[in-house]
Amino acid sequence: MSSEHTACVEIGGVPIALSTTSYHFFALLLRRYENFLSASVPEFALDFEIVDARPATDEDTCVRRDGEEWLIERGDFSARWNAREGTGLVRQNANPYSLDAVLRILHSLILAGRGGFLLHAASAICEGQAYLFSGISGAGKTTMTRLAPSDVTLLTDEISYVRPEVRDEVRDEVRHDAARASAAYRAFGTPFAGELAKPGENTSAPIGALFFLEKGPQNRIEPMPASEAVRRLMRNILFFAEDPALVEKLFASACELVASLPIRRLTFYPDPRVWEEVRRFGRDHPRGRSLHDGVKQEKLAHA
Amino acid sequence: MPDIYIARSSAIAARILAGEMMIMNSADSTFFTLNEVATAIWQAADGRTPLSQIVREHICGQYDVEAGQAQADAEQFVADLSHHGILLVSDRPFAPQASA
Numbered sequence: 001m002s003s004e005h006t007a008c009v010e011i012g013g014v015p016i017a018l019s020t021t022s023y024h025f026f027a028l029l030l031r032r033y034e035n036f037l038s039a040s041v042p043e044f045a046l047d048f049e050i051v052d053a054r055p056a057t058d059e060d061t062c063v064r065r066d067g068e069e070w071l072i073e074r075g076d077f078s079a080r081w082n083a084r085e086g087t088g089l090v091r092q093n094a095n096p097y098s099l100d101a102v103l104r105i106l107h108s109l110i111l112a113g114r115g116g117f118l119l120h121a122a123s124a125i126c127e128g129q130a131y132l133f134s135g136i137s138g139a140g141k142t143t144m145t146r147l148a149p150s151d152v153t154l155l156t157d158e159i160s161y162v163r164p165e166v167r168d169e170v171r172d173e174v175r176h177d178a179a180r181a182s183a184a185y186r187a188f189g190t191p192f193a194g195e196l197a198k199p200g201e202n203t204s205a206p207i208g209a210l211f212f213l214e215k216g217p218q219n220r221i222e223p224m225p226a227s228e229a230v231r232r233l234m235r236n237i238l239f240f241a242e243d244p245a246l247v248e249k250l251f252a253s254a255c256e257l258v259a260s261l262p263i264r265r266l267t268f269y270p271d272p273r274v275w276e277e278v279r280r281f282g283r284d285h286p287r288g289r290s291l292h293d294g295v296k297q298e299k300l301a302h303a
Numbered sequence: 304m305p306d307i308y309i310a311r312s313s314a315i316a317a318r319i320l321a322g323e324m325m326i327m328n329s330a331d332s333t334f335f336t337l338n339e340v341a342t343a344i345w346q347a348a349d350g351r352t353p354l355s356q357i358v359r360e361h362i363c364g365q366y367d368v369e370a371g372q373a374q375a376d377a378e379q380f381v382a383d384l385s386h387h388g389i390l391l392v393s394d395r396p397f398a399p400q401a402s403a
Binding site for chain 1: 314316318320321323325327329330332334336
């Protein structure tokens with residue numbers, strides 16, 4: 001690689017070497033991912049070529065296969081990613097939001113092959129377990145993190161990093177073996193911040209539960225049918241590629257997670273008492289148990 | 304009405320979770336859940352068994368339902384899933400590779 005400056009940024013236990021010839025961009029990168037710099041041997045490498053500034057935008061992200069490579073394009077950047085070689089080239093302006101977007105997309109592609117995903121969810125560690133709070137914009141993800149007591153560790157208020165806890169040598173193998181069936185999940189902190197404008201801690205914990213948020217007059221935690229949990233999960237997983245094989249993998253991963261973890265609807269009134277409910281739930285529900293058995297839906301079929 | 308044959312599309316992913324059959328069309332990411340009766344039809348959709356035989360053996364034989372009503376409900380169900388590209392429908396048996 002010809003780039004002069006290289007740093008290894010490790011998010012979710014996936015170390016990626018980020019290289020550039022631009023000192024200015026490199027300094028930006030170091031500041032932005034200060035708490036996620038790593039001395040690990042990189043699994044992947046991205047080379048950044050800085051081009052003329054164009055405005056950052058969330059629109060028109062296009063991720064598609066081109067032979068052995070993925071093409072990732074948005075108004076403010078374009079990238080080629082060779083998944084087999086684990087290398088890529090990014091052309092973007094020196095904009096931290098573009099950089100975040102590129103890394104989110106790259107991690108979503110990497111995670112899809114490992115049974116994990118990025119999820120629109122806040123997450124935090126409480127008493128040794130991670131709790132995820134998912135929902136559409138305005139559902140209360142950032143509010144939950146703002147209400148967290150001081151002993152709770154913030155992982156992210158916007159994009160949660162979820163992957164199964166299985167040995168590397170079996171995680172990409174057949175999905176129905178004993179190791180997969182007993183897989184637990186771990187949530188990692190990410191530097192991808194939402195309204196809170198504060199990166200998460202660079203740490204991780206086994207996931208105790210996933211809550212889908214709704215605001216209401218009082219705090220209430222309720223069971224949710226498995227099908228609704230999978231449906232909501234699929235809606236909130238960050239994925240950009242219109243690729244049937246990867247969609248199938250994500251669907252399988254969503255089903256695995258729903259089968260492995262307690263998934264609940266959390267209706268909450270936005271004051272700190274909601275965290276007492278979360279804490280109580282964690283103590284009452286040992287990790288790794290799911291309570292979906294016996295739930296059925298009545299409709300014959302619906303989209 | 305002449306008999307029809309049904310086969311599962313190869314462009315879908317299906318999983319049973321907590322007793323529910325969930326199906327995702329990977330081409331357009333649409334998501335379906337099936338109840339117990341619909342699941343029985345889905346699982347029997349091998350592309351070679353006529354729908355009337357599926358209804359007779361897997362629905363009427365297992366559930367307390369009148370045969371004509373079961374056949375009508377099954378045809379409606381097949382039409383719905385066929386419309387979404389989840390089930391393939393033909394007036395003759397599918398070649399072996401056509402079924403999922």
